[in-house]
Structures are given as C-alpha cells and as structure tokens.
Amino acid sequence: MNKILTFCLLLFSFAAISQNRTWVGGSGAWDVAANWSPASVPTPVNHVIISGPTSIPQLMGSVTVNNLTMSGGAKLDLNSDTLTVTSSASITTIAGLMTKTGAFNGVMLAGRFTINNAEFTDIELEKIGGLAVSSTVNGATIFNGNAIITNNSTPTAPFNIGNSGVSAIVFNGPATFNRNNATINIAGLGSVTFHDKTTLNVIGAGNVYNLANQGTVVFNDTVFINSAVGGNINIGNTGGITTINAPGAIQTNTGYSGGVINITNLTQNGTASNGPISPATLRVTTSTFGGNFSSLTNSIDFSMSTFSRVNSFEAGVMVVDSCDFSAAGGSTTFTKSATGQVNWPGSNIFHGNFVFNRNITGIVNLANAGGNTFLGDVLINNNVGNSNFFLLSGAGFTSFFHGDIEIQGLTGINFGPGKMEIAGTGTRMFSALPLFTHNIDTIIMNADSSVFELLSDVQIRGQLTLSDGIISSASSQLRLLDNATVVGGADSSHVDGAMIKIGDDAFVFPIGDNGYYAPLSISAPLNVTDTYFAQYYKQNPLLGGYPPANTGLNIDHVSVKEYWAIAGGLSPLVITLSWDYRSGGVTNPIDLRVVQWNGIQWADMGNGAWTGTPASGTISTSGVLIMGPPIYLTLASSTALPENPLPIELLTFTARPDEDKVLLEWTTATETDNDYFTIERSKDGRQFEAIAQVPGAGNSTTSLDYALTDENPLIGQSYYRLRQTDYNGEFSFSNMESVFMNQTAGGDIQYFPNPVSGVLQIYTAKGAQLRLLNAFGQQVATAIEAGEGHWQLDTTHLPHGMYVLQAGHGNQLESYKVVVKD
Numbered sequence: 118m119n120k121i122l123t124f125c126l127l128l129f130s131f132a133a134i135s136q137n138r139t140w141v142g143g144s145g146a147w148d149v150a151a152n153w154s155p156a157s158v159p160t161p162v163n164h165v166i167i168s169g170p171t172s173i174p175q176l177m178g179s180v181t182v183n184n185l186t187m188s189g190g191a192k193l194d195l196n197s198d199t200l201t202v203t204s205s206a207s208i209t210t211i212a213g214l215m216t217k218t219g220a221f222n223g224v225m226l227a228g229r230f231t232i233n234n235a236e237f238t239d240i241e242l243e244k245i246g247g248l249a250v251s252s253t254v255n256g257a258t259i260f261n262g263n264a265i266i267t268n269n270s271t272p273t274a275p276f277n278i279g280n281s282g283v284s285a286i287v288f289n290g291p292a293t294f295n296r297n298n299a300t301i302n303i304a305g306l307g308s309v310t311f312h313d314k315t316t317l318n319v320i321g322a323g324n325v326y327n328l329a330n331q332g333t334v335v336f337n338d339t340v341f342i343n344s345a346v347g348g349n350i351n352i353g354n355t356g357g358i359t360t361i362n363a364p365g366a367i368q369t370n371t372g373y374s375g376g377v378i379n380i381t382n383l384t385q386n387g388t389a390s391n392g393p394i395s396p397a398t399l400r401v402t403t404s405t406f407g408g409n410f411s412s413l414t415n416s417i418d419f420s421m422s423t424f425s426r427v428n429s430f431e432a433g434v435m436v437v438d439s440c441d442f443s444a445a446g447g448s449t450t451f452t453k454s455a456t457g458q459v460n461w462p463g464s465n466i467f468h469g470n471f472v473f474n475r476n477i478t479g480i481v482n483l484a485n486a487g488g489n490t491f492l493g494d495v496l497i498n499n500n501v502g503n504s505n506f507f508l509l510s511g512a513g514f515t516s517f518f519h520g521d522i523e524i525q526g527l528t529g530i531n532f533g534p535g536k537m538e539i540a541g542t543g544t545r546m547f548s549a550l551p552l553f554t555h556n557i558d559t560i561i562m563n564a565d566s567s568v569f570e571l572l573s574d575v576q577i578r579g580q581l582t583l584s585d586g587i588i589s590s591a592s593s594q595l596r597l598l599d600n601a602t603v604v605g606g607a608d609s610s611h612v613d614g615a616m617i618k619i620g621d622d623a624f625v626f627p628i629g630d631n632g633y634y635a636p637l638s639i640s641a642p643l644n645v646t647d648t649y650f651a652q653y654y655k656q657n658p659l660l661g662g663y664p665p666a667n668t669g670l671n672i673d674h675v676s677v678k679e680y681w682a683i684a685g686g687l688s689p690l691v692i693t694l695s696w697d698y699r700s701g702g703v704t705n706p707i708d709l710r711v712v713q714w715n716g717i718q719w720a721d722m723g724n725g726a727w728t729g730t731p732a733s734g735t736i737s738t739s740g741v742l743i744m745g746p747p748i749y750l751t752l753a754s755s756t757a758l759p760e761n762p763l764p765i766e767l768l769t770f771t772a773r774p775d776e777d778k779v780l781l782e783w784t785t786a787t788e789t790d791n792d793y794f795t796i797e798r799s800k801d802g803r804q805f806e807a808i809a810q811v812p813g814a815g816n817s818t819t820s821l822d823y824a825l826t827d828e829n830p831l832i833g834q835s836y837y838r839l840r841q842t843d844y845n846g847e848f849s850f851s852n853m854e855s856v857f858m859n860q861t862a863g864g865d866i867q868y869f870p871n872p873v874s875g876v877l878q879i880y881t882a883k884g885a886q887l888r889l890l891n892a893f894g895q896q897v898a899t900a901i902e903a904g905e906g907h908w909q910l911d912t913t914h915l916p917h918g919m920y921v922l923q924a925g926h927g928n929q930l931e932s933y934k935v936v937v938k939d
Contacts, residue, residue: 136163136164137164137166138153138155138158138159138164138165138166138182139167140153140165140166140172140174140191142172143171143172143173145173145174145175146175147174147175147177148177159182160182161182161183161203162183163182163183163184164182164184164185164186165182165184166186167185167187167188167191168186168188168189169190169191170189170190170191172191172192173191173192173193173194174193175196176193176195176196176198176223177196177198179198179199179200179201180198180199181200181202181203182200182202183202184205184207185202185205185207185208185227187206187208188208188209188210189210190210194222195222195223196222196223197222198223198224199223199224199225199226200223200225200226201225201227201245202225202226203227203228203246204228204229204246205227205228205230206229206230206231206232207231207232208230208232208233208235209231209232209256210233210235222238222239222240223239224240224241224242224243225242226244226245227242227243227245227246228245228247229244229248229250229252229274230244230252230253230276231252232253232255232256233253233256234255234256234257235256235258236259236261237258237259237260238260238261238262239261239264240262240263240265241264241265242264242266243265243266243267243268243269244267244268244269244270244276244299245269246271249270249272249273249274250274251274251275251276252268252275252277253278253281254266254278254280254284254286255279255280255281255283255284255307256281256285257287258284258286259286259287260287260290260292262290263291263293264291264293265292265293265294265295266292266293266294266295267294267297268297268299268300268301269295269297269299270299271298273299273324275300275301275324276300276301276302278302279306279307279308280305280306281307282307282332284304284308284332285307285310286307287309287312288309288310288315289312290312290313291313291314291315292313293318294315294316294317294326295318296317296319296320296321296325297320297321298322298323298324299324300324300325300326300327303327303328304328304330304333304357305327305330306330306332307332308333308334309332309333309334309335310334310335310337311335311336311337311338311340312337312338313337314338314339314341315336315338315339315340315341316340316341316342316343316370317341317342317350318343318344319342319343319344319346319347319348319350319376320346322348323348324348325348325349325350325351326348326349327351327354328350328352328359329353329357329359329382330351330353330355330357331356332357334357334358334359335359336359336360336361336362336365337365339364339365339366339367339368339389340365340366340368341368341369341370342367342368342369342373342378342394343369343372344372344374344375345371345375346375347374347375347376347397348376349376349379350376350377350378350379350396352378353381353382354379354381357381357382358384359382359383360386361385362386362387363387363388365385365387366385366387366391366408367385367391368391368392369392372395374397375395375396375397376396376398377397378396378399378400379400379402380399380400380401380402381401381402381403381404382402382404383405383406384404384405385406385407385408387407387408388408388425388426389408390408390410391406391408391409391410392409392410392411392412393411393429394411394412394413394414395412395413395414396412398416398417398418399412399414399432400417400418400419401417401418401420401422402420402421402422403420404422404423405422405425406422406424406426407425407426407445408426409428409447410424410426410429411428412429412430412432413432413454414430414431414432415432415455416432416433416434417430417434417435417436417437418435419436419437420436420437420438420439420462421439421440423441423442423444424440424441424442424443424449425444426443426447427449427469428443428449429450430449430450430452431452431453431454432451432452432453432454432455432457433479434458435461436460436462437451437462437463437465438461438463438464438465438486439462439464439465439487440465441465441468442466442467442468442469442471443468443469444468446469448469448470448472448493449467449469449470449471449472450471450472450473450474451472451473452476453475453476453477453479453481454474454477456478457479458480458481459479459480460480460482460485461482461483461489461510462486463483463485463489463510463511464486464489465489465490466489466490466492467489467490467492467493468493469493470494470495471491472495472496472497472498474500475497475498475499475500475501475506476501477501478501480507481507482510482511483507483508483510483516484509484510484511484533484535485510485511488509488516488517488536488538489516490516490517491516491517491520492541494520494521494522494523495508495518495520495521495522496525497523497525498526499524499525499526499528499529500526500527502527503528504530505531507531507532508530508533508535508537509535509537509557510533510534511533511534512534512535513534513535514535515538516536517540518537518538518539519540520541520545521545521548522545522548523549525549525550528553529549529554529555531555532555532556533558534579535558535559536558536560537561538560538561538563539560539561539562539563539564539567539586540563540565541564541567542564542565542567544567544568544570545564545568545569545570546572546936547569547570547571547573547575548572548573548917548918549573550573553573553574554573554574554575554576554594555574557575557576558577558579558580559580559581559582560577560580560588561582561584562581562584562585562586562587562610563584563586564585565586566586566609566802567587568586568587568588568589568613569586569587569589570589570591570592570872571589571590571592571593572592572917572918572936572938574593574594574595574596575593576596576597576598577596577601578598578601579601579602580602580604581597581603581604581627582604582605583604583605583606583607583610583611583612586609587610587611587612587613587632588611588612589612589614590613590614590615590616591613591614591615592872592938592939594617595615596617596618596619597616597617597618598619599619599621599622599645601618601620603627605627606625606627606634608629608632608633611627611628611629611636612626612627612628613628613629613630614652615650615652616650616651616652617649617651618639618648618651619646619647619648619649620645620647621644621645621647622641622642623640623641624639624649625638626638626639626651628652628681629653630653630654630655630656630679631655631852631853632850633653633655633679633699635655635679635681635694635695635699636695637651637653637681637683637692637693637694637695637750638692638735638737639651639690639691639692639693640690640741642687642690643687643688644687644688647686647687647688648686649683649684649685649686649690650682650685650747651683652681652682653679653680653681655699655852656680656768657677657768658675658680658749659677660768661749663680663714663719665719667718667719668712668718668753669718669720670721672710672712672720672721672754672755673753673756674754674757675753676700679699680749680750680751681694681749681750681751682748682750683744683747683748683750684747684748685744686744686745688744689742689743689744690741691725691741691742692711692722692737692750693737693738694711694735694736694737694750694751694752695734695735696729696733696735696752697732698733698849699849702847703731703734703752703761704760704761705731705754706727706730706731706734707724708724708756708760708761709727710722710723710753711723711724711737711738711751711752712751712752712753713742713748713749719753721755722738722740722742724736724737725737725740768783768784768785769783769784770782770838770851770852770854771783771854772837772854772856773856773878774830774856774858774867774880775826776880776906777830777858778826778827778828778830779827779830779835779837779858780824780825780826780827781824781826781827782822782824783823783839783851785817785820785823788813788814788815788821790815790816790844790845791814791815791817791844792813792815792842792843793812793813794812794823794839794840794841794842795809795839795840795841795842796809796811797837797838797840798827798831798835798837799835799836799837800834801836805838811823811825813841813842830856830858831858832858833858834855834856834857835855835857835858836855836856837854837855837856838850838851838853838854839851856869857869866880866881866885866931866933867881868922868935871934871936872935872936872938873912873935873936873937873938874913874938876909876913877900877909877910877935878907878908878909879900879908879909880906880907880908881906882906882926883905883906884926885925886924886925887899887900887908887923888900889912889915889920889921889922890921891921892920897920916937917936917937917938918936919934919937920934920935920936920937921935922935
C-alpha cells in the first residue's frame with residue numbers, strides 16, 4: 118500500500134512539473150507567476166506556449182525551458198538575455214500571416230529550431246545539444262539588424278535556412294554564421310537575400326557550408342569567409358544560383374586556410390576585389406567575377422568561368438579549362454609554388470597580359486585538350502632547372518598569340534607538341550633571358566601582314582606554316598630540325614633574316630627581305646647532322662662588298678638588285694635560286710646563270726635547269742657546290758643587254774622626322790631606263806597614296822642621291838615607300854619605312870629607330886629629362902642633347918632586350934617601350 122501511494126505521489130509530482138506553461142500576461146515580465154497559466158514561472162522541464170499578437174513577455178534574466186512554441190503573431194523581448202530551449206523551439210505565425218512573430222535583443226539556444234514566417238531583430242540563434250534532427254528557417258522570415266546563426270549541434274545535425282521551395286528569407290542587416298563541425302545549408306530550395314555584409318565562419322573542420330544547393334542566394338554586399346581549421350564551403354553545387362551585387366565580393370577578414378571551396382553558378386556584378394583566400398583547394402565552375410581575384414592554394418580547378426579583371430592564382434596543382442580572363446582590363450598571373458602537376462585542358466582566353474611563374478619542379482601542361490588564346494603579352498618565368506614547361510602541351514591543338522612572348526628563368530622550355538599561331542596585328546617579339554634555345558613543334562604565321570621578331574633562338578621540330586606576316590630573325594637563329602617542313606611563302610609571309618636547316622632533307626628556305634619573298638632551295642644532303650644557314654639580301658651586292666662589275670668568264674652582267682648567302686654542312690649541294698618581278702627583269706631564262714662570288718669576281722655556276730616563265734621561275738646550278746664557309750650567289754646573264762636587264766639600282770631609302778616635317782632620302786647605285794620616282798604615303802601600310810614625283814636620271818653608272826621633304830605629314834604612325842617607274846611603264850617598289858609624328862605638345866616625344874642597335878634618336882620639347890631604365894627599374898643610360906629639341910642615347914653597351922625610356926617634362930613623367938637588339 119505504501120509503495121502504491123509513493124508511486125502516485127511521484128507521478129502526480131512529475132505531471133505537475135512537466136505541464137505546459139502558457140503566457141497570459143499580455144506585455145509583462147517573464148518571471149511574474151501571474152503572467153502564466155498555471156500561475157508559476159516556467160522551469161527547465163516546462164513547455165512554454167506564447168500565442169497571440171498581444172503576448173509580449175520580457176526576460177528579466179537568462180532562462181531555460183524544455184520546449185518553446187510561439188505562434189499567432191506573438192512577440193518575445195529577450196532583453197539582451199539568453200533563452201535556452203533544451204529540446205525544440207517552434208516559432209511560426211497563423212497560416213497565411215507573414216512576419217508577425219518577433220524576437221529581438223538577445224540569444225536563443227535550442228536543440229532544434231523550427232522557424233517559419235517569423236521576423237527577428239538583433240537576434241542570435243544557436244543550435245545546441247544532442248538532438249540529431251535538423252533545424253529549419255523557412256517561409257518569409259525576415260532578420261533585421263544584426264543576425265548571428267550558429268550550428269553547435271552534437272551529434273551533428275544541419276541548420277537549414279531557406280530549405281523549402283517556397284521560402285524567401287531576407288537578412289536586412291549584417292549576418293554572421295558560425296559552423297562548428299555541423300552543416301549549415303543556405304537556400305537548399307528557396308531563396309535567401311542578404312542586404313548587408315555576410316560572414317561565414319568555420320570553427321570546426323567537420324561537415325560543410327552549402328549555399329544555393331538548388332535555390333537562390335543574393336548577396337548585396339561583401340561575403341567574408343573565415344577559417345583557421347579548414348572545412349568546406351559549397352556554393353551552387355547542385356544547380357543553385359548565387360549572385361553578388363555591387364559593392365559585394367568574396368573576401369576574408371581573419372584569413373581562410375585549408376579545406377575546399379567549391380563555387381558553381383555564381384555571378385559577381387560589381388568590380389570589388391575578391392580574396393585573397395587560401396583554401397587547400399579552390400574549384401570554380403560556370404561562374405563570373407567582375408572584380409579582381411587572388412588566391413593562394415594547394416590546388417585550383419577552374420572551368421567555364423570568367424575572371425574579368427586583374428587575377429593572381431598561386432597553387433601547386435592547377436586545372437584550367439575554357440575560362441575567360443581579364444576582358445575588362447588587367448593581367449592574369451599564375452604561380453606554381455607547391456608540388457604537383459599543372460594540367461590544363463586549355464581552350465582559355467586571356468584578354469590582358471598573361472604571366473606564369475614556375476617556382477618549383479613539376480610538369481606544366483597548359484593546353485592538353487585545346488589551344489589557348491593570348492590577346493596580350495605572354496611572360497613565362499621558368500625559375501627551375503628543367504625544361505618541362507609545355508605551353509603547347511596537346512598534339513594537334515593550336516594556341517593563338519597576339520602579343521609579345523617573353524621567356525625568363527634558368528633554362529629554355531620545350532613548348533610541347535601543339536601548334537603556335539602568331540595572330541592579330543602589330544609587331545610583336547619573342548625574347549628570352551638567358552639566351553636559351555626554345556623548342557616549338559609548329560609555328561603558324563597568320564598575323565595580318567605584321568612582323569614577328571625573334572630576339573631569341575627558336576627550333577621548329579614539325580612544321581613552319583607561312584600564311585600572313587613576316588618572321589624576322591635578324592637578332593636570332595630560326596632553326597628547323599631534321600624532317601621539319603615548310604608550308605607557304607610569299608611577299609606577305611616569309612622569314613626575313615637568317616634561317617638554319619638541319620638534316621638530310623631537300624629543302625626550300627622560305628626567306629626574303631624588305632617585303633620581298635626570294636626562296637632558295639638545296640638538294641638533299643648526305644648526313645642527318647648537316648646544318649645549313651641561308652639568308653637573302655634585297656640590295657645591291659656592292660653593299661656587301663661583292664661588286665657586280667667584277668664579272669667572270671662567260672658572264673655579261675650581274676644583278677644589282679639582290680643576292681643570297683648560304684653556309685655550313687659537309688655535303689656538296691645543288692643550289693636553286695628564284696626570280697620574279699623583284700629581280701628587275703628576266704627576258705630569256707635560257708641565258709640566265711647562277712653566279713658565285715669567289716673572292717675576286719662573280720664566277721659562272723651554270724644553268725643546270727630552270728622552271729617557270731620570264732615573269733617568275735627558278736634556276737639551279739649546273740653541278741654541286743662545295744659547302745662550308747659562306748658563299749654568295751646571285752643571278753646573272755650570259756648575254757648582253759637588253760637580255761635579262763636585272764636593272765634595279767636603289768641602294769638605300771630612309772624616312773625620318775625633321776621637326777614637324779618628314780625628310781625622305783634615297784640613293785641609287787646605277788640606273789637603267791629610269792623615268793621617275795613616285796613617293797607614296799600610307800596610314801596603315803596597305804593603302805598608299807602618291808604625294809610627290811621626282812624625275813629619274815634615265816641611265817647612270819654612278820651613285821646618285823635624292824631627297825624630298827613631306828611638308829604636311831600625317832599625325833601618328835605613317836608609312837612611306839618609293840615607286841620606281843621605267844620608260845616602258847614597268848615599275849617596282851622600295852622597302853617600306855615607318856615614321857611616327859606627334860602633335861606639337863610640350864610633353865610629346867618622337868624616337869627612332871625602335872628596335873635600336875646603336876644610337877637612339879629622340880626629339881622632344883626643350884628642357885626634357887631623359888633616361889633609359891632596365892627591367893629592374895635601374896638607370897642604364899642617359900640621353901645627351903645633340904641640338905635644340907634633339908637628343909641622342911647610345912645603346913651599344915647594353916644587352917639586347919626590353920627597356921623603358923622615361924621622359925620628364927615639368928610635373929609630367931611618361932614611359933615608352935624601347936627594344937635593344939644586337
């Protein structure tokens with residue numbers, strides 16, 4: 118009987134303790150018993166119910182309850198205190214009503230939150246305790262003022278904000294999220310909008326942040342990500358969309374290191390800078406960043422994304438595929454500073470300058486499955502002692518280069534089996550320091566009549582394709598290895614300068630000079646190691662020290678227009694020269710001869726075979742020539758004039774600024790039936806107009822000098838050439854000369870030639886301060902005034918490369934690019 122009585126008393130006592138406490142006090146203090154029904158202040162085992170729009174309890178200190186239910190538009194004044202709900206806190210409104218329930222000015226801790234259509238002001242929500250069930254914030258919930266949401270659940274259970282498809286969560290003030298080994302999901306299916314700054318803190322490395330899984334997140338200000346323990350952040354991984362509007366960006370205010378950040382379907386509409394951030398891995402897919410971006414990671418993986426401005430990425434492992442960089446201006450820099458391989462699928466576009474710093478070993482492949490397009494300059498700093506840097510890593514794929522290419526570092530690089538196409542407009546350069554040889558499989562010259570100047574040696578293993586534009590090798594060696602081939606060749610596209618072929622292949626050297634294509638062919642050498650050098654000179658052989666007047670047996674007259682040089686190898690060769698309009702007139706190919714300078718005179722090497730017509734064709738030596746030291750060859754005639762006149766007589770043609778005018782000067786060695794010269798001028802180097810005509814001497818065997826001044830030159834870049842016309846109406850063109858004329862302003866400057874191999878002539882305002890700086894910003898030369906407004910700067914003591922001419926005029930300081938060549 119006593120046991121039964123005791124059990125009943127205990128049961129009655131438990132029921133009394135665990136019963137509900139319902140607020141009936143209107144607006145009043147929490148700790149007043151009369152405000153509750155039954156009339157006692159809630160204890161930690163009670164379920165508290167607050168309902169109705171007139172219910173506004175106010176905490177008078179920290180409180181703990183078992184469960185909390187708020188509904189019907191009730192409010193709760195936390196009064197800067199803490200309300201702990203050890204089990205579940207349900208905060209909702211009556212169905213259909215929005216933003217009625219409110220809690221503000223304090224902290225609410227709960228084992229589980231179920232929040233729907235609520236409104237908070239200055240609130241901190243923290244999931245605690247051991248309930249392994251999710252917390253949710255859904256509906257049209259609004260957070261005003263400062264909001265802090267923390268998931269400190271143990272065992273771990275996620276905190277979901279905007280998890281339902283009909284949710285539209287809004288944070289009007291600063292929002293801070295703290296994830297301590299438990300997941301926080303934001304916009305799983307619904308939408309979440311942040312109107313102020315947002316902070317995502319990783320306190321424990323376990324579990325993840327998931328943003329915009331299948332929903333929508335909008336940041337209207339900066340989002341800060343912070344972690345010292347790693348941890349992952351996923352943005353848009355399963356199809357959601359994230360937007361960062363101005364002035365927003367992704368940044369850190371206490372640092373982010375370790376972990377993985379995955380970003381998908383994110384668009385930054387402003388121009389604020391992103392980073393620097395330092396996760397272990399950074400993955401970006403189908404995203405757009407309108408501002409600068411910088412990161413320092415172990416691994417990056419970018420695909421189908423846009424990085425619009427200045428970018429700097431540092432990692433060991435890199436994958437970059439089908440991305441667009443710096444379209445809004447600036448440069449993009451990649452730095453390999455950790456172990457691992459760089460394997461880019463490729464198909465990327467770089468609108469600004471591209472820089473790659475290789476500071477640690479590991480293969481670098483930049484175009485495994487598609488070529489890249491470089492619209493600006495390319496700088497490769499290969500700061501390790503091997504050549505495993507493959508800018509063109511994928512066989513058969515073409516990368517396009519529209520600017521200068523510069524290779525720096527400890528060794529040359531092996532570009533790889535891909536193709537390099539030189540495209541776009543304007544002169545561009547290939548340079549390297551130190552002067553190592555760099556290996557390229559295929560070069561395609563397709564540069565819209567522009568010049569690709571080699572300032573460092575290049576070896577081609579596969580093919581040289583000449584479609585449009587000139588390759589200038591005046592300051593370097595262009596070598597084609599055994600079995601390498603050439604496609605194309607024309608006045609508009611050839612090699613201007615020295616060219617080398619190695620191997621046992623019959624070969625046509627696609628060489629020319631001053632815009633004239635003049636191929637030279639050799640028969641097949643006997644040895645795969647034979648190395649032959651060839652160059653064409655579009656000038657009177659007299660200028661090279663080989664007088665055309667010194668003719669050998671059976672030779673009547675020798676061309677005064679052109680000659681070739683060839684040297685090297687151990688095999689005797691049959692040499693084949695070419696002719697066309699540039700050669701000055703072939704009328705009888707049967708009487709045409711190849712002649713060789715033997716140190717005294719031009720000796721007959723015969724006419725072994727000829728092809729073509731009098732307008733254009735080829736002629737071969739009648740036997741093999743012994744190779745070794747350089748030999749000089751040109752065309753000659755065995756019969757007297759007028760057969761095969763070969764009449765060109767121009768020695769030099771120059772154009773240079775003379776104050777506000779342009780001075781044009783030219784010299785002829787001889788003249789045959791020369792009626793007149795026409796001076797032609799062009800703005801673009803293509804469309805020329807006649808501006809003056811000067812009578813020729815008719816026939817002359819002595820050197821004659823001519824001069825003319827263009828009194829009204831074009832402002833900016835312009836081009837000049839001579840058109841020489843004979844009595845019979847036939848004509849030929851000189852080389853083209855360029856001049857740059859500035860408008861007459863105090864800070865304007867003119868300087869030429871550029872590239873320069875001797876003295877740089879400078880014209881600018883009186884009293885200017887001029888100096889030349891190297892790549893390290895060190896002054897290496899000072900200009901000396903040679904006259905009023907005229908300075909001279911000696912570069913003969915400088916190694917070739919790129920320098921900066923700095924010109925000071927009063928408070929103005931301008932910089933100009935100058936290239937010094939050998």
